[in-house]
Amino acid sequence: MPEKFDVIVVGAGPAGISAAITTARAKLNTIVIERGGIPGEKNMFGGVIWKNAFERLIPDFVKIAPLERKVVEYQYWILTDTGHIKIVYRDERLSKSPSGYTALRAKFDPWYAKKAEEAGAIVVTRTQALKPIVQEDKVIGVETDRGEVYGNVVIAADGANSLLAKQIGLHEEWKPHEMVLGVKEVVEVGRVKIEDTFKLGQDEGIAVTIVGGPVKGMTGGGFLYTNKETLSIGVGALLSDITANRKRPNELLEEFKRHPSISPYIKEGTLREYSAHLIPEGGYYSIPKLYTNGFMVVGDAAMLVNVVGWEGTNFAVESGIHAGETAIEAHKLGDFSMKTLRNYEEKLKNCFVLRDLRKFRNVPPLMRNNKALLTEYPEILNDLLYIWHTVDGKPKELKMKEMRKAILSRRNVAQLIRDSLAVARALFL
Ligand SMILES: Cc1cc2nc3c(=O)[nH]c(=O)nc-3n(C[C@H](O)[C@H](O)[C@H](O)COP(=O)(O)OP(=O)(O)OC[C@H]3O[C@@H](n4cnc5c(N)ncnc54)[C@H](O)[C@@H]3O)c2cc1C
Structure with missing residues (x-):
């Protein structure tokens, strides 16, 4: 492998491959370093892939990608100890114009990595990035288990367990x-x-x-x-x-x-x-600094996952594209310092990535700190439905009283008001 590249991408998930497609198409000499035997080998997700971000790179994405099924129905299930409550949402428009597709990473990731190769990037597998090589406060390459690789800019797309960003001090160890x-x-x-x-x-x-x-x-x-x-x-x-x-x-x-x-x-x-x-899933307040001299961090490695909607792949792709575009600008200017790479963060601020995460910044702390939302309320709802649907000759007036008792036995009035305000604040402020 040649020793010096324009761009080194670490990680062949959606974030890294999107960055590599972007820079390789602009004729920047791009290498992707992936620890797995084949891209996707170590990756998993739920999962639904959201097509919008992918289509920015591959306009006929839906036609040619190895997708499983278009999502035409969304269901929300609340499981209780003894049963469930289901909300089913289906609309013909979803079938005509779906935005989500189920996929299996073992099939999808190798296909997507091929797109980076077709664009001109080199994808090297079975190679683990060990640490960034830093010279005079600037990242100039990556040490791998197969030797050193040098580049003008390193894009860390090494996923949730990201080592590189932590090693150069962009964040501390993630908290449990x-x-x-x-x-x-x-x-x-x-x-x-x-x-x-x-x-x-x-x-x-x-x-x-x-x-x-x-x-x-x-x-x-x-x-x-x-x-x-x-x-x-x-x-x-x-x-x-x-x-x-x-x-x-x-x-x-x-x-x-x-x-x-x-x-x-x-x-x-x-x-x-x-x-x-x-x-x-730390959310907005846990996002690390996203760049330093010669270095940007994208996708899961940068904590760019939206818990509201369970969106991760589109955040990975979008951040990868923006990091790639910033690398292209830096290449034109011949300046890979923070001064130029800060544009990456600006781009994220102007698109859904940081706008959505900022909008819902109070949701992760709310869900962490108020366990009643996922514990007491499903049970309350279940109790209410059970009382209502037990037709036993009792007048409905008595049933209503029972229902009120069922609510107040789990949350008192002050708690109910506090919880409602907290949810409204997290979603709408
Ligand atoms: C259980 C689960 C369910 C999910 N469901 C959904 C869903 O339905 N929809 C959705 O949009 N998102 C979902 N996500 C989130 C989504 O999978 C991620 O947000 C997305 O994959 C992030 O892409 P990435 O490229 O940043 O990281 P990854 O996909 O994790 O890719 C990182 C790559 O870097 C490689 N790597 C790591 N360290 C090194 C190293 N040191 N050297 C070389 N290579 C390295 C890894 O092998 C991997 O290939 C889910 C995630 C999980 C775990």
């Missing part, structure tokens, strides 16, 4: 309350069962966001996504909560799968894949 540990299984149940069960056409799919159940009392949730032949099913919670509750991640998943509202979907299915991965 900033990281969600997700555990997932891909279970083969067959195309016919998926389409019959969820009333789906051939290429249609659903995305289910789940709260409560085994993650009750913890900040976290679960998911179920339909792929062509398989279901992706998983659960995750803050590392701090998993530790405090003395849970093992695999136990959490097993409990989740045993829940009466989940188990029927995977009964008789065949396990195809099991994986666990961190999601950086």
Whole structure:
């Protein structure tokens, strides 16, 4: 491999590959360093890929990408100890013009990495970046387990466990309350069962966001996504909560799968894949400094994940593109110092990446600090529905009293007001 590059990208996930496609298309000599044997080998997500950011680089993305199903229905399930409450949202417009597609990273990531190679980047696998090489306060390359690589600018796209940004002091060790540990299984149940069960056409799919159940009392949730032949099913919670509750991640998943509202979907299915991965969910207040001399940090490595909507891939792609564009500008100016690279942050401030994270900046602290939202309220709602739907000859006036008692036995009036204000403040201020 040549020794000096215009751009070194560490990590071949969506963030790194998007940066590499951007710089390689501008004829910058670009190398991507990936520790996995093939891109995607060590990656996992839920998951729904949001097409908008990808289409900026690949206009016919939906036609040519290895996607599983277009999401035509979103469901929100609240699991209680004894049952569930489901909200189902389907609209013909989603089918005509979907924005989310289910995907499997093992298929998607190698395909996307090929796009960087087609653009002219070199993608080197089985190579682990060990630390940045710094000279006179400027990052000038990366030390890997296969030798040193030099470049004008390094883009750290090394994911949730990012080493590089921490090593040069952009942030400290992530805290357990900033990281969600997700555990997932891909279970083969067959195309016919998926389409019959969820009333789906051939290429249609659903995305289910789940709260409560085994993650009750913890900040976290679960998911179920339909792929062509398989279901992706998983659960995750803050590392701090998993530790405090003395849970093992695999136990959490097993409990989740045993829940009466989940188990029927995977009964008789065949396990195809099991994986666990961190999601950086600290939110806006946890975002590190995003650049320094000769260095930018993108995607999960920069904590750019929106917990509201479970969006990560589009934040990764968008930040990768902006870092790539900033590298191109720096190349033209011949200046890779902070003075030029600060444009990267400006670009993120002007698009959905930092605007959304800033808008919902109070959501992660709210979810961390007010466990009642994911514990008491699902149970209250369940109790109310149970009382209402038990037709037992009692006059409705008495039922209403019972319902009021059911609410106040879990949250008093002051708490109800405080919780409502806190939610309104986190979402709307
Ligand atoms: C359980 C779970 C569910 C999720 N669901 C969704 C979803 O439904 N929709 C959504 O949009 N997002 C979802 N996400 C988030 C999404 O997966 C991430 O935000 C996105 O993958 C971030 O992309 P990235 O390129 O920054 O990091 P990654 O995809 O993690 O890629 C980082 C790459 O860097 C490589 N690497 C790491 N360290 C080194 C090193 N030292 N040297 C060389 N290479 C290295 C890794 O092998 C990897 O290939 C989910 C995540 C999880 C864990």
